[in-house]
Amino acid sequence: MSGKEDERKRSSHHTDLYVSIPATCLPIVYHPDYNITFMGLEKLHPFDSGKWGKVIHFLKEEQFIHDGNIVEAREATEEDLLVVHSKRYLNRLKWSVVVASITEIPPLLFLPNPLVQRKVLRPLRTQTGGTIMAGKLAIDRGWAINVGGGFHHCSSDKGGGFCAYADITLAIKFLFERVEGISRATIIDLDAHQGNGHERDFMDDRRVFIMDMYNHNIYPGDRFAKRAIRRKVELEWGTEDSEYLQKLELHSEGTLNEVRPDILVYNAGTDILDGDPLGGLSISPQGIIKRDEIVFRAARQRGIPILMVTSGGYQKKTAQIIAESILNLKRQGLIGAEAEEEERGSSSPETHLLHGAGSAGSTSTTV
Numbered sequence: 001m002s003g004k005e006d007e008r009k010r011s012s013h014h015t016d017l018y019v020s021i022p023a024t025c026l027p028i029v030y031h032p033d034y035n036i037t038f039m040g041l042e043k044l045h046p047f048d049s050g051k052w053g054k055v056i057h058f059l060k061e062e063q064f065i066h067d068g069n070i071v072e073a074r075e076a077t078e079e080d081l082l083v084v085h086s087k088r089y090l091n092r093l094k095w096s097v098v099v100a101s102i103t104e105i106p107p108l109l110f111l112p113n114p115l116v117q118r119k120v121l122r123p124l125r126t127q128t129g130g131t132i133m134a135g136k137l138a139i140d141r142g143w144a145i146n147v148g149g150g151f152h153h154c155s156s157d158k159g160g161g162f163c164a165y166a167d168i169t170l171a172i173k174f175l176f177e178r179v180e181g182i183s184r185a186t187i188i189d190l191d192a193h194q195g196n197g198h199e200r201d202f203m204d205d206r207r208v209f210i211m212d213m214y215n216h217n218i219y220p221g222d223r224f225a226k227r228a229i230r231r232k233v234e235l236e237w238g239t240e241d242s243e244y245l246q247k248l249e250l251h252s253e254g255t256l257n258e259v260r261p262d263i264l265v266y267n268a269g270t271d272i273l274d275g276d277p278l279g280g281l282s283i284s285p286q287g288i289i290k291r292d293e294i295v296f297r298a299a300r301q302r303g304i305p306i307l308m309v310t311s312g313g314y315q316k317k318t319a320q321i322i323a324e325s326i327l328n329l330k331r332q333g334l335i336g337a338e339a340e341e342e343e344r345g346s347s348s349p350e351t352h353l354l355h356g357a358g359s360a361g362s363t364s365t366t367v
């Protein structure tokens with residue numbers, strides 16, 4: 001570390017997002033506050049705004065997790081957000097009309113801002129805190145999943161497309177500023193939309209390599225932001241599994257062979273799913289599960305820490321697909337084995353459940 005870097009790391013503000021986490025916890029981050037539900041407003045967006053809680057529900061049903069072995073997200077404070085955002089941008093969010101425009105929920109315009117803060121922005125700030133926490137956990141454990149986050153249309157001074165806080169940029173900048181030895185990041189963005197937020201934030205930053213694979217016919221079509229993409233894969237309407245997975249395999253391998261990062265941020269949007277009203281692609285549930293497996297395997301085989309965020313995709317069946325994909329990663333031996341070891345060594349009543357779930361389909365131990 002250079003003297004200057006050393007000085008910057010020492011002068012970072014106090015944050016609660018890097019608290020130490022017990023080894024018995026899986027690096028899966030969530031808080032019930034992620035979910036946006038009030039007055040039926042959530043129904044006005046083409047959008048299952050309770051999907052995050054449903055993912056957790058399915059994972060509990062399958063006995064992969066319980067309340068005591070996942071990590072509770074904390075809300076990002078204003079000081080945390082100022083690591084990336086300008087004061088001016090955060091002040092603009094104090095106007096309901098601005099939040100209505102960013103979240104694409106027009107009726108918010110008519111609500112007093114304290115209510116908008118509590119019911120909409122706080123959930124998004126908690127998810128943002130979750131992504132920052134998961135970044136640190138990924139370094140410590142080799143992998144981490146924030147069940148929310150992935151607000152890839154928001155940059156330091158501009159929100160949009162439901163994204164009010166730049167959680168991906170924040171997670172990476174926190175690591176650069178606070179964790180010794182972390183100086184290169186790769187983002188693999190597989191949401192159906194172009195990730196123009198982090199692209200604008202890292203436009204001239206050679207420490208960050210961005211691969212983005214998206215439907216180029218839809219929002220946001222940000223030509224300026226595209227200049228930040230080092231590996232760009234533009235897809236056409238209705239792209240199906242075989243073409244999608246072939247391109248993914250080729251370009252994810254290529255990306256990780258080109259530059260070896262200290263952290264991989266994987267934006268795992270599920271709006272590539274067939275039938276999504278916004279994404280315009282035709283990927284099956286099995287295709288999404290395979291996709292996540294390809295990315296995790298590429299990272300884990302190389303020993304690169306991976307942070308996954310769930311980003312867009314809000315059909316009714318989306319939550320179950322995300323949960324099934326996480327369970328598949330576990331079956332493939334790509335996540336979860338280390339916590340199982342911890343639990344087995346303890347006297348936790350959950351031990352036999354976790355052990356049973358883990359040994360059922362472990363066919364490969366590539367990590």
Ligand SMILES: [Zn+2]
Binds near residue numbers: 191192193271312
């Ligand atoms: Zn999207």
